[in-house]
Amino acid sequence: MAEKIIMLGNEAIARGVYEAGVKVSSAYPGTPSTEISESLAKYEEVYTEWAPNEKVAAEVAFGASFAGVRSLACMKHVGLNVASDPLYTFAYTGVNGGSVIVVADDPGLASSQNEQDTRMIGRSAHVPVLEPADSQEAKDFVKFAYEISEKYDTPVILRTTTKLSHSQGVVELEDRVEVTDKVYERNLRKYVMMPASAIARHLVVEERDNKLQEDGCNFPINKMEIKDNKIGFITSGIPYQYVKEVCPNASVLKLGIVNPLPKKLIEEFISKVETVYVFEELEPVIQEQIESWGYKVKGKELFTKQGEYSANLLRKALFGKDNMEFNKKDAPNRPPILCPGCPHRSVFSVLNKLKIHAAGDIGCYTLGAVAPLGVIDSTLCMGASISSLHGIEKARGKDFIKNWVAVIGDSTFLHTGVNSLINMVYNKSTGTVIILDNRTTGMTGHQQHAATGQTLKGEETYAINLAELCKAVGVPNVVEVNAFDVVELEKIVKQAVGGNVLTVIIAKAPCALLKGQKFPYKCVADSEKCKKCGMCLKIGCPAITKQSDGTVKIDETMCNGCGLCSSYCKFGAIQKVEK
Amino acid sequence: MDKLNVMIVGVGGQGTLLTSRIIGKVALSAGYDVKISEVHGMAQRGGSVVTFVRYGENVCEPVVEEGDADILIAFERLEALRYAHFLKKDGVLIVNDCKIDPMTVVIGANQYPENIIETLKDEHKVFSIDGASVAKSLGNSKVLNSVVLGLAAKYIGFSKEQWLSIIEKTVPSKTIEINEKAFLAGYEN
Secondary structure, X not given: OOOEEEEEHXXXXXXXXXXXXXXXXXXXXXXXXXXXXXXXXOOOOOEEEEOOOHHHHHHHHHHHHHOOOOEEEEEEHHHHHHOHHHHHHHHHHOOOOOEEEEEEEOOOOOOOOOOOOHHHHHHHHOOOEEOOOOHXXXXXXXXXXXHHHHHXXXXXXXXXXXXXXXXXXXXXXXXXXXXXXXXXXXXXXXXXXXXXXXXXXXHHHHHHHHHHHHHHHHOOOOXXXXXXXXXXEEEOOOHHHHHHHHOOOEEEXXXXXXXXXXXXXXXXXXXXXXXEEEXXXXXXXXXXXXXXXXXXXXXOOOOOOOOOOOHHHHHHHHHOOOOOOOOOOOOOOOOOOOOOOOHHHHHHHHHHHOOOEEEOXXXXXXXXXXXXXXXXXEOOOOOHHHHXXXXXXXXXXXXXXXXXXXEEEHHHHHHHHHHHHHHHHHOOOOOEXXXXXXXXXXXXXXXOOOOOOEOXXXXXXXXXXHHHHHHHOOOOEEEEEEOOOHHHHHHHHHHHHHOOOXXXXXXXXXXXXXXXXXXXXXXXXXXXXXXOOOOHHHHOOOOXXXXXXXXXXXXXXXXXXXXXXXXXXXXXXXXXXXX | OOOEEEEEEEEOOOOHHHHXXXXXXHHHHOOOEEXXXXXXXXXXOOXXXXXXXXXXXXXXXXXXXXXXXXXXXXXXXXXXXXHXXXXXXXXEEEEEOOOOOOHHHHOOOOOOOOOHHHHHHOOOEEEEEOHHHHHHHHOOXXXXXXXXXXXXXXXXXXXXXXXXXXXXXXXXXXXXXXXXXXXXXXHOO
16 A cells, blocks of 8 residues: 655645656745655755745746756746746647646735735636646646646646645655656747747647647546535535535536636536535636636635635625634734844844834844834835835835835745846935845745755855845845844944945844854843833833843743843843853 | 544644654554644744644545644643643643743733633533643653653544554654653653
8 A cells, every 4th residue: 555644735746746757846935836846856866956036946947848858947926927928838839849838826915015916827828727726736736737738838827825835734645757858949939939930939828728728628626516406516625625515415517627617517517516606715716717618606705806715705705603602812913023042133123213113124134123123115026126215215215215225035035136226226326225135945944055065955155145146236235144133233324324325234143943043142120220111112022021020031931032122221130141 | 434633732842743654653653644834934932832733544625624623732832722622522732831921911912811721621521631741851852742642642542552662763862762752751641
């Protein structure tokens, strides 16, 4: 019997990729997709890398496919926006070796900036989209995706969602099957997308869509369960599990392929069931297409477009009440916060003191938007801090940005921030950019990047020097500073925002959660000396709490000894001491 | 075949993921279908985190619904209060007796509720343990999760040996002995 183990949805996807004989994978980390590449890196047979961004990753996957091997790119939903340029045309060229792009959507916004629906992008790019509903299917569907990628000459999107990617389920392992490399032949009409070729390829794409719509009806990844002929559900992915939980006796058409839709199969199902509900998270992608074919189904008029679904949501919509009675108690919120010893806190404490506004970016440092630090005014997408600041200056002039900076992490800077910086140089900005260089991709769980000196596989490599990079693109003033040196940092920031030249400040200190770090110090508060002024509480460190008498106490197990609190204590009541 | 819904709550960074994975592996080794739902990403940074473990003959949904948890393991008092309504009427609540102020309390926007465990005892079967003190007395305050898991294991079921064999396979090899000791300290509490 095959070995059965519990696997995270993302680990199961990686296992499927391995078993499918894939040789090349490229990705940029992004919750909830990150663990796919991390798991895949453990298989020696698969070349796996972190790319600086998703566009690069998708192009690497294209190149590997073009060269004749099976390839993978993975990313979170918003990463697909970055990769959409190659995606839309990859759909035209088609593949040589099979190619799959795994895209992880985040309904419910566990760790994202929007709730976009990848199925819509698959549809507009004319790329087939498959959607598994548990870990076992995640592995099986990936392998099937490679089969149809090669059979129909198309890249294929495997869409997952947070609940699938970050749930564990039982998976049966199989062996890897090596796939013979496809022959490489120069083929301008297929791979050089100049207008004459692209015009012809567009016809091929349309034929392929039609064929997939027909053939998809017989794909084994769809499942039709006819039970009760009064009520039926058309669904896919994780929402299928909620349907099974709430209506175990209903008829169900569980779609494995969600783009293009298997029209005849859906029509057959509708003909067998009186009332059909379409139960899909986010956009009414399936519902609207079915309605456009002239059928009446129920869907978004009952089920929201927002957030993550649940069995209770379905129960309430169908029966008007919850299954269980429960009495929720009031409890103060516990939003996420910067960790004890986080270098971002130090930088934000200085910005807060100087009453500086920051155009923000994507990473842990988004948490600098909320109290008590409250310095970030905008968060849009990867790299946007720098270009937004440029836009603000061009709109309102130098005077307006004399108390503004852009803040961006090291990994995010290399992702797309550097392009924005080039724009600032080229178009004569005078703003101040702070790179929060914590030597890792922090929020997604500590991935290497092009400036850390290590690859995804753990090999040594060249580490890009961020200061030299900024100088090389022409930034006139580049300053490096220890992120915890608040005195120096304050001086540098004041000079930069008051000055008239574009400045990049690189605030350096490793993420407190990076492995292998030693924390030889701890901070201790002396209640005798404490004047209850609350200055140390303004930095928002979770290790510091106010006691009932108004003095502060520092939790020894939480404190990482960064000493930031002691820098703000005017009365010497907090000492940084050796552990 | 039995079905059990376990929910584990705590503060990001407290190591709730490892606890849920051990429970899941024990259930799998006993022949059950298992699903575990985890939280990654931003919430892990000191936020309120929730994981679910469900096992039985055939598990569909990876999450546990409100009012449907058999066992709720809370690694922090306020988190116990926040999620107690997930418990079934006769559900069991295991609380690690520890207090971590959320930022809303630190900055004075909220008060940390008093007498949480006593309040919860009015409605639920509550068993609490000061995991950190027990772990510290064993020589390593970091194994408090195993202490709490040990206490919870008594109410989840399976044999002591089944638990120990999975702990041995799951925790880092250098920490097997201390984790097993910690588990037993909770189990025999």
